[in-house]
Every structure is written in structure tokens, then in C-alpha cells.
Amino acid sequence: MIGLPTLFIRTAGCDLRCRWCDTPYALLREQGTEWTVESIVDEAKKRRVRDICITGGDPLMQSGETADLASRLLDEGFRIVLETSGAYDVSCLPSSDRLTVSMDIKLPGSGMEDRNMLSNLRSLGKQDQVKFIIADRKDYEYARKIMAENSIPCEIIMTPVGGKEMGWLAEAVLEDGLEVRVLPQLHKYIWGDERGR
Numbered sequence: 001m002i003g004l005p006t007l008f009i010r011t012a013g014c015d016l017r018c019r020w021c022d023t024p025y026a027l028l029r030e031q032g033t034e035w036t037v038e039s040i041v042d043e044a045k046k047r048r049v050r051d052i053c054i055t056g057g058d059p060l061m062q063s064g065e066t067a068d069l070a071s072r073l074l075d076e077g078f079r080i081v082l083e084t085s086g087a088y089d090v091s092c093l094p095s096s097d098r099l100t101v102s103m104d105i106k107l108p109g110s111g112m113e114d115r116n117m118l119s120n121l122r123s124l125g126k127q128d129q130v131k132f133i134i135a136d137r138k139d140y141e142y143a144r145k146i147m148a149e150n151s152i153p154c155e156i157i158m159t160p161v162g163g164k165e166m167g168w169l170a171e172a173v174l175e176d177g178l179e180v181r182v183l184p185q186l187h188k189y190i191w192g193d194e195r196g197r
């Protein structure tokens, strides 16, 4: 959904500790502010956007509330991308062609590769995404191995750590003929690390 005006809803709380995590302010529940599902929906309806990204932290640390929130936003006609670490069961989420689960598969550069719940791949559909965040060549090869050994039913995205230095990654994907999308983190080009953007 890169480039579309999007409202981000960022949940607080994640029990992974990726070495390159760029949202350390969202790792603890205490760093957040309490919102009810209805108050978030009301706020979203005031914004002039159709697309919403629910991200974290990891929204599935609060799976019941997140599933409820996604259902309510779908009821209101929004399209949703829900980002998750891949460490928690995604099957709790509502099924809709307006909900895309964007699920990370962690690589050695994150230090969190033991947390991958690859059984989640069976819960994903063709509108979903698997995302590899790639630190180096070792990560790239690890991602290729996972792609070779597992049936991935949806689009695959590769993004470099930091979201910008992607020349070598694009060259590697072309050389290996992989059917993946190589994407930057567009907001980092526009706003850098500024929060609230």
C-alpha cells in the first residue's frame, strides 16, 4: 500500500527485541496510552483516509482487542494492513478482502529468528504479505532458504534494514530471479525518524 495516505494505529507492547528495531518507544505496554476500541474507531472516522495500518509493537500482543478493532474498522469501510512480527497466531483476525496481514519472518540479523511461528503461513491468503527485513547477505540467503522450504501463499516483500539502502538487494533479487517486491520505507525518505508521521 506504499504511497497511499494512511492512518497508522500503533499499539504498545512487543516481547521481541530485534537488534535493529526502529520503534523502541513502543516495546512496553506502559509506553502507550489507553484507548478503547470505540474511541480509536471514532478518531479514525475523523481522518480523511480510507487506509489504515495497524502496527506496533506487535498488535497481536493484544490479540482479542486487535481482532475486535479490525472488525470494527472493517465495518466502517476502511481497508487495513495489519503488521505483525510473525511470532503470534494470526488466525484470530477477521477474514476480509479488505484486511491484509503483513507478517514478518525474522532473520538472523534481527536475533529473533527462533521466534518465527511458520505455522502461520497456513493461515495466510493471497491478499496477505510475508515480509523479510534484511540486514545483510546472510539474511538474504536465509530468506531464500525459507522461501525454498515453505509454501508461501501470498506476496513476498524484501526491505532493507533502515528502509533505504536497497541497491545491493535489488541487484541480488534480479540476479537470482526471485518473484518478490523490493520496497523502501517511504516515510523514512520523506520524514526520517520523526515520530507521529
Ligand code: SF4
Pocket: 014, 015, 016, 017, 018, 020, 021, 022, 023, 056, 057, 058, 085
Ligand atoms: S517485532 Fe517489531 S516492534 Fe518488536 S522488537 Fe522487532 S521490530 Fe521492534
